Every structure is written in C-alpha cells, then in structure tokens.
Amino acid sequence: MTNGKELTAYLLAFIHGLKESGLKEMVISPGSRSTPLALLAYRDPEINCYINVDERSAAFFALGLAKAQKEPVGLICTSGTAAANYYPAICEAEASNVPLVVLTADRPPEAQGVGAPQTMDQQHLYGSHVKKYIGMALPEEGESFERYAFFQGWESAAAAIKIPKGPVHVNLPFREPLLPDLSQSFTRHYSRKGETINKVTSFSLPELDSLLTKKRLIIFGRE
Incomplete structure (x- = not known):
C-alpha cells in the first residue's frame, strides 16, 4: 500500500x-499540511463544508454554527500559527x-524543533480551554490503525457534545505526500464503544424509560 492509500484509509x-x-458541518481554513483531511471531508456527501481562508473568522463562524444547531461542528486548519488564530x-x-x-x-515528529517552516509545538496548544486533547498517531497501514482512527474520530465528537458541551482539540500529524x-x-x-445521554428532556424520557427496562450498568460521579 502506498503512503497515499494508507493515509486515505486512515x-x-x-x-x-x-x-x-x-x-x-465542517469549516475549512485551506492550507498545505491539512490538504488530505480537508479534501476528503469536502468530498464527503454527508458533511456540509464551508471554506474560510481567515482562521480567526472561520473559528467564530464555526462557533456560531454550533451554537445555532447545538451539534458538533468541525474546524480544519494547517500546521503552525494557523492553529493559534483559533x-x-x-475560549x-x-x-x-x-x-x-x-x-x-501538524508536521511529523522529525520536523519538530529543527526550524522547519510552519512548525511549532501544537500539543495541548489550547491548554485547559478544551475539554479533551487527542494527539493522533501518524497514519500507518493496517486494519488496526483504521479502527484506531475511527474510534478517535468518534470519541472527539462524542466528547464535544457530552454535557457539559465544549471544544475538543485533535492534532493530526501527516508526512508527505499529502494528496489522498x-x-x-x-x-x-466498526461498532461504537458506547453511547451517552447528552441531555434529558420531556421528549427523551420515554427513550430513557426504554433503556432502564433492560439490564444496564449506570455509573454516577465525576469523569
């Protein structure tokens, strides 16, 4: 499998x-390093994509979308200071x-700390202002890596909508070639590891009652 094929599968x-x-919904700030992710998201018929070349305004546009729809909205940018504009x-x-x-x-590990362009330490870039940080592994060939990528994608959006809702940061390093x-x-x-109840309203109580009639394990406490 070529790098392009393993990158695409991942x-x-x-x-x-x-x-x-x-x-x-996905808001994309175009850039070189983010090409494979942005292009594949843009071509997905189930994702509505918006293009905004200015990262700061793109982030606030995504914020407005997520506020209005009360659903997770993705933001994609390239490596380096582009991410700082988000x-x-x-916050x-x-x-x-x-x-x-x-x-x-992000750039791969071998490009870090050696003066490569558009490169800086992006790990935990947003500190305590995000609910969760996920540092992705470099794409590799194999079903286990595809499974890993699926669950990390699922977990990132699930964490964002879990009460209390909030932002999640996923950092994805890529090596060249970047064309998928x-x-x-x-x-x-792949089956999901589990599902969470994100909010309880009068409309969801029948569904909750249905869940509780089955054998379930409910764990209470802080995460």
Whole structure:
C-alpha cells in the first residue's frame, strides 16, 4: 500500500467516526499540511463544508454554527500559527459550552524543533480551554490503525457534545505526500464503544424509560 492509500484509509475511518457521533458541518481554513483531511471531508456527501481562508473568522463562524444547531461542528486548519488564530473562538466555546471539534494538521515528529517552516509545538496548544486533547498517531497501514482512527474520530465528537458541551482539540500529524487517493471509499464497519445521554428532556424520557427496562450498568460521579 502506498503512503497515499494508507493515509486515505486512515482519514476516511477518522471522518466516519466523526459522522457516527453526529458531526455534519465542517469549516475549512485551506492550507498545505491539512490538504488530505480537508479534501476528503469536502468530498464527503454527508458533511456540509464551508471554506474560510481567515482562521480567526472561520473559528467564530464555526462557533456560531454550533451554537445555532447545538451539534458538533468541525474546524480544519494547517500546521503552525494557523492553529493559534483559533484560540479566541475556542475560549469563547469553552465559556459558552459550545461543541467545537478543532482539527489541526501538524508536521511529523522529525520536523519538530529543527526550524522547519510552519512548525511549532501544537500539543495541548489550547491548554485547559478544551475539554479533551487527542494527539493522533501518524497514519500507518493496517486494519488496526483504521479502527484506531475511527474510534478517535468518534470519541472527539462524542466528547464535544457530552454535557457539559465544549471544544475538543485533535492534532493530526501527516508526512508527505499529502494528496489522498480519491478513488478509495470507506467500506469497513466498526461498532461504537458506547453511547451517552447528552441531555434529558420531556421528549427523551420515554427513550430513557426504554433503556432502564433492560439490564444496564449506570455509573454516577465525576469523569
């Protein structure tokens, strides 16, 4: 399998995981390093994508979408200082409990700390202003890596919408070549590890009652 094929399989699985957790909207700030993720998301018929070249305004646009729809909205940007421009909107998302899924492309480990362009330490970039940080592994060949990518995609959007809602940061390093194989499609099926009840209203009580009539384990306490 060429690098393009393994990269594509990995990212298709990741995107499928995002969709399984309810992500249907993506705001893309175009850039070189984020090309494979942005292109595959843009070509997905189940994701509505918006293009905004200015990262700061893109982040606030995504914030507004997520506030209005009360559903997770993704943000994609390239490596380096592009990700820093998302910071104000992420702080606002934290304060307002808005489910943003921030997807920052990154350079591979060998490009870190050696003066490579568009490179800085992006791990835990947003500190305590995000609910969860996920540092993704480099894409590799194999079904186990596709499964890993799927569950990380699912977990990132699920964490964003879990009460209290808030932003989640996923950092994805990529090696060149960055062009995905657009002839590939996602054909595997993975079951989710579990589901959470994100809110309880009078409309969801019958569903909750149905769940409680079955044998279930309910764990109470802080995460």
